[in-house]
Amino acid sequence: MSKVMTMKEAISKYVQSGDILFISGMQHGEPSAAVHEIVRQKIDHLTFVSCLVTSSSLLIGEGLLDKVVTGYIAQDEKRSYAIAKAKAMNRVPVFEEYSHFGVSLALLAGQMGIPFIPTSSEVGADFLKYNQNLKSIDCPFTGEKTGVVRAIVPDVGIIHVQRADTEGNAQKWGTMGVDQEGINASKKVIVTTEKIVDSEVIRRDPNRTIIPGFRVSAVVEQPWGAHPMHLAGCYSGDMFGFFAETGTPEGYNTYLERLVHGVANWEEYLRERRLIKGEKYFDDLCINPIMSEPITTGY
Amino acid sequence: MNRDKEAAGYTAADQMIVSAAHQIRASDVIYVGLGLPFLASLLAKYTHAPSSTIIIENGIIRTTGFPLPAATDTLGSQTMADQLTSLFYIDCLGQAGFINMGFIGAGQVDRYGNVNDTVIGDYLQPVYKFPGSGGANDVMSFCQRTVVILRQSRRRFPEKVDFITCPGYLDGRPRQREEVGLLPGTGPSAIITDLGCYIFEDGEMVLKSIHSGVGVTLDQVKAKVGWDIRVSSDLEETTPPTEKELRILREKVDPNRIWIGGKRRHLRQDS
Numbered sequence: 001m002s003k004v005m006t007m008k009e010a011i012s013k014y015v016q017s018g019d020i021l022f023i024s025g026m027q028h029g030e031p032s033a034a035v036h037e038i039v040r041q042k043i044d045h046l047t048f049v050s051c052l053v054t055s056s057s058l059l060i061g062e063g064l065l066d067k068v069v070t071g072y073i074a075q076d077e078k079r080s081y082a083i084a085k086a087k088a089m090n091r092v093p094v095f096e097e098y099s100h101f102g103v104s105l106a107l108l109a110g111q112m113g114i115p116f117i118p119t120s121s122e123v124g125a126d127f128l129k130y131n132q133n134l135k136s137i138d139c140p141f142t143g144e145k146t147g148v149v150r151a152i153v154p155d156v157g158i159i160h161v162q163r164a165d166t167e168g169n170a171q172k173w174g175t176m177g178v179d180q181e182g183i184n185a186s187k188k189v190i191v192t193t194e195k196i197v198d199s200e201v202i203r204r205d206p207n208r209t210i211i212p213g214f215r216v217s218a219v220v221e222q223p224w225g226a227h228p229m230h231l232a233g234c235y236s237g238d239m240f241g242f243f244a245e246t247g248t249p250e251g252y253n254t255y256l257e258r259l260v261h262g263v264a265n266w267e268e269y270l271r272e273r274r275l276i277k278g279e280k281y282f283d284d285l286c287i288n289p290i291m292s293e294p295i296t297t298g299y
Numbered sequence: 300m301n302r303d304k305e306a307a308g309y310t311a312a313d314q315m316i317v318s319a320a321h322q323i324r325a326s327d328v329i330y331v332g333l334g335l336p337f338l339a340s341l342l343a344k345y346t347h348a349p350s351s352t353i354i355i356e357n358g359i360i361r362t363t364g365f366p367l368p369a370a371t372d373t374l375g376s377q378t379m380a381d382q383l384t385s386l387f388y389i390d391c392l393g394q395a396g397f398i399n400m401g402f403i404g405a406g407q408v409d410r411y412g413n414v415n416d417t418v419i420g421d422y423l424q425p426v427y428k429f430p431g432s433g434g435a436n437d438v439m440s441f442c443q444r445t446v447v448i449l450r451q452s453r454r455r456f457p458e459k460v461d462f463i464t465c466p467g468y469l470d471g472r473p474r475q476r477e478e479v480g481l482l483p484g485t486g487p488s489a490i491i492t493d494l495g496c497y498i499f500e501d502g503e504m505v506l507k508s509i510h511s512g513v514g515v516t517l518d519q520v521k522a523k524v525g526w527d528i529r530v531s532s533d534l535e536e537t538t539p540p541t542e543k544e545l546r547i548l549r550e551k552v553d554p555n556r557i558w559i560g561g562k563r564r565h566l567r568q569d570s
Contacts, residue, residue, distance in 0.1 A: 026357050026386060027372040051386070052357075052372075052433075072433035097417070099436035100356060101390040108387060120394055121440040123480040124466030125432070130422055136480060145480035175358035175372050176385035230374050232383075239370060287374060 002166040003219045004196065007265060010218035011037040014188050015156050020047040022107070022154035022186050026100075026177020027052040027239075029231040031160035031192045033222045033266040035059065040260055048093070049107070049154055051100050051178050054229060054239055057082035058260065061252060063091030069152065071100040081252045096131055098122065102149050104178045106133065109151035110185030116148045123147040157186025160226045161210070162233055163201065164193040168216025171208040174232025183211050192220045194234055205295060222266055224282070227273075235285045309540050311493040311513045315448065316342060316548060317540040318510075319402070319491045322446045327400045328352040330393060330438045333371045334558060335448045336402035341367060341552045346544060354398060356434040358384040367553050386434070393441030396482065401442030403435045405449045407460050410526050411502055412467025412487035414439060414447060415460035422462060432464045439465035440481055444488035451492035451523050458526035468502030475502070494520050496537055505529045512539040 005013075015021065015038060023030060035055040038046075039062050047067040048059060056073065059065050061082030074080035075095055077087055086092045098106065101121045109117040123145065128134050133150035159179055164170040170191045172179060183189055189211060196219065202209060230237030246252045258276075263269045274281060319339035323329060325348050331340045340353050344364050352362050357372040360382040366375040377383060392398050406429045407415040416435055420426030439445045445465075449455060467487045469475040477483050489507075490497040494515050496508045506528050509515050521528060540548075 027370060028357060028377075070431070072431045074430050075428040095431075097431050099432040099440075100386055100434040101394075101437040104385075104387045104390065120480055120482050121390070121437045124440070124463065124469060124476060125436050126417070126422070126463045127432075127436075145478065147480055173383070174377055175383050177357050177372075178386055180385055181387060230372075232374065232377055236374050290378065 003168050003216060004166050005218055005220060007033060007037045007192070007220045007222060008041075010034075010190050010220050011041055011043070014190055014217050015043050017043055018045045019155040020049060020152070022157035022182045023048065023050040023053045023056070024157065024159040024177070024179040024182055025053060025226065025229060026175070026179070027054070028175045028177060028229065029160050029172070029226040030055060030229050031158045031225060032227055032229060033225040033269070034158045034160070034190065034192050034220070036260055036266070036269065039064065039256075049103070049152055049182070051103055054242060057246060058256070060093060061085045062256070063089045065093040067094045067096060069096045069098070069103065069106075071098050071103050081247060081249055085249075085252070096133065097127055098131065098134065098149070099125070099127070100178075102127070102134065104181060105149040106152040107178060107181040107185045109149065110153040111181045114151060116150045119147045119149055121147065122149065152185065154182070154186040156188040156190065157183045158190045158192065159183045159211070160192045160222070160231070162193070162231065163195050163197045164191050164219055165199040165202050165213070166196060166219060167199065167213030168211070168219050169199065169202045169209050169213040170211050170216065171202060171205070172210055173208060176210075180210055184215070189216045190218045190220065191216050192222045192225045194223055194225060194231065196221045204297060207295075224270055225266065227270075227285075233289065234287070235282075236287060238285065307512050307539070309513070309545055311510055311515070313540055313545060313548065314510045314513055314537060315450075315491055315493045317544050318496050318537055319446060319448045320346065320544070321538060322489055322491065323348045323351060323400065326350050328354065328398050330354050330356070330389075330398045330401045330442055332403040332433075332435060332438060334404050336404060337367060338548070338552055338558055339448065340402060341365075342544065342548050345547050345551055354389055354392070356386050356389055356437070358386055358389060360384065360389075364551075367555075367557055369557055390434075390437050390441070393437060394482075396441075398441060399443045401438035401445035403438050403445065403447055403465070405435070405447050405455075405465075407455050407457060408447055408449065408490055409456070409460045409467070410458050410504055411469060411471040412447070412490070412499055412504060413460050413463045413469065414465035414467065415462050416464040417462040419461055436465045439467070439487065441485060443485055445486065446489045446491060447487055448491045451494045453523050453525050456524045468499065471502045473502070494523060498531070500529070503529060505531050506534065507531050508535040508537040511536040
């Protein structure tokens with residue numbers, strides 16, 4: 001059964017106010033188009049779980065987040081206009097801080113369906129004093145101290161991939177960050193993809209599938225869906241362009257007016273982007289592709 | 300100091316990167332953080348450590364050089380890697396003891412090598428909030444030798460950090476790391492700054508060498524440490540960069556001057 005729908009439908013149907021939301025793409029191929037749609041629909045009171053997701057500043061600046069679960073994010077109003085804007089609205093989220101591995105482990109425990117997972121990171125650091133979901137316990141086998149990280153089970157996870165079929169069998173390559181455990185821990189999954197491909201394409205290289213169709217709720221075809229981030233095999237990024245553009249009050253607000261609320265969807269965003277940056281902008285982000293040898297399957 | 304710098308033909312920043320590269324041994328497996336650690340690791344790869352393995356937390360493992368990235372993950376740092384994987388996989392390698400060297404920057408570092416990347420002041424009433432650990436806590440927790448590289452100032456070298464993001468030797472007493480559950484035989488091994496190089500003896504930071512080639516003096520170093528720093532009984536002059544190292548640094552590691560010479564400049568992400 002095809003799960004293909006528009007971004008507008010997918011977000012309004014599967015992301016709800018108050019949700020725990022996982023966003024994939026640790027500085028590689030984040031679902032930017034989906035994040036822009038969440039901002040456009042003003043879905044609020046979210047708990048946001050991610051690592052190094054660039055477009056998170058829009059969710060913070062628009063006051064949509066109650067809590068941020070992460071390892072690294074700008075939190076100082078002098079360095080981040082999004083934080084300053086959230087502060088002016090009294091909507092600065094609570095930051096629940098881990099190391100990156102800590103976030104990954106919380107999601108892995110969620111994926112595994114277990115309540116917590118031991119680690120020898122986090123211990124000795126002061127996170128444990130302020131983050132109630134990290135503890136130090138005695139190992140039941142050796143009696144020595146070990147850290148434990150509590151599981152996170154997001155209500156909904158969104159991932160952007162290079163290719164998926166209409167059922168949601170999704171394939172991503174390049175660096176995987178916390179994608180695999182984050183998306184597999186999530187109760188509902190939205191897949192946004194550069195390209196919808198025939199299921200045969202997926203089945204000829206099935207090791208590359210990172211979540212099976214039966215776990216996926218919605219599939220959205222969205223070319224350039226990770227821009228301004230890069231996506232392996234597809235395009236380079238302009239992360240610093242985004243930071244520069246949204247780093248000042250005027251820049252941030254112009255971005256929101258023109259590129260989020262001034263457009264109905266990502267196709268219109270891309271058209272506006274061309275107008276702002278010039279025709280050559282997307283050409284310059286294209287890559288020189290390197291082809292790998294296909295694998296062989298069959299019997 | 301400026302006159303000496305010109306006479307030397309290299310800067311204190313060059314010395315810092317080269318000294319950091321000297322910490323890398325021929326076949327090290329290195330967990331590399333963003334920024335100066337990248338420069339040092341690439342310089343070592345192109346000079347005395349060609350068989351080293353460079354590991355980047357987003358999921359990149361490579362034994363070949365690559366264009367200096369302006370962020371940890373770029374298509375340049377991904378392309379033609381030996382393995383592309385996940386952060387989880389990388390940290391499993393570290394936690395299981397297979398990454399012998401770590402290389403991180405820092406907001407602050409204290410007398411016992413504890414690093415603060417989280418907050419100045421009280422956590423709940425901060426004077427300044429850094430972005431946080433990222434992977435730095437994992438690197439310092441797991442690696443047998445972690446080298447910390449940062450520009451030195453008294454503010455960045457307090458006797459005790461306000462917040463421990465990456466545990467060093469905690470309060471300096473023996474076996475502190477093991478007692479809280481960290482892996483035995485891990486911890487900070489050296490601190491490299493634009494003024495000198497430091498090692499750890501009995502869990503305490505000790506000044507090992509001074510960048511005298513760029514005119515740094517012991518008094519200058521002491522003025523930029525927030526406690527009465529122990530000085531090694533065989534204090535040395537830091538080994539200066541060779542002409543070859545400087546040439547490779549400028550022409551091969553960072554030809555676009557993304558990092559060399561002060562603040563990071565953003566050119567195209569994959570230029």
